[in-house]
Amino acid sequence: MNFFVTQHIVINSLKIDGITNSSVCQIGSAGIIKPLSKLYNTGGFTEPAPPAGPLPQAVSEEFVPLVPLVEPSRITPRMSLRRR
Template identity: 45%
Template sequence: MNYYINQTINIHTLRVDGVTNSSVLQIGSSGVIKALANLYNTGDFVEPAPEIDEPVAPTPVIPLAPPAGAMPPVSP
């Protein structure tokens, strides 16, 4: 059975917070959505990446002010 769908869609604002590899954003009707995944070695790598060292918490480049209402540091 075939359906013919005629739609008019007006979108004034569309906010997308995140898109991942398996996301589907559908507006309107879709007959069939087929899965597709393409993985490419764009850097021509021939071996796995080296193991990373233990992660280090980044420090801000610009000193940050204490939060509002925080107690000032006590001097000895």
Template identity: 50%
Template sequence: MHYTIHQNISIHFLRVGSISNSSVLQIGSAGVIQSSSNLYNTGDFEQPAPEAEAQEQAPFVPLAF
């Protein structure tokens, strides 16, 4: 048995709090969700960034232990 589904989605406002490499944002229905990971060099950098220096201050957000 085969189903054909036609849908029209109109989004007037979409707010996404955060999204990370392992997040999935899906709008509508999908039979298969394929992952995508892209890395872009938008600043035309030609060498790696210098190593960060360690800071001796407390974190801004308290960490739960």
């Protein structure tokens, strides 16, 4: 049995609180989503990594991420997410 779906999707706002390596964000219908995961040794490492030490302690109460983050860009009302 075949299904034919005609869609018109308008997204005014989309907030994603978290994302992982296996995250999927689907908008609309999809016949099949095939998972794919690839792991590459791009550094040419031949031995396991040494055990992790204790996390550094922050001096202030302010949250400091372990990975440097970029300030998120803002979508202005003039921008449109619609495909033309």
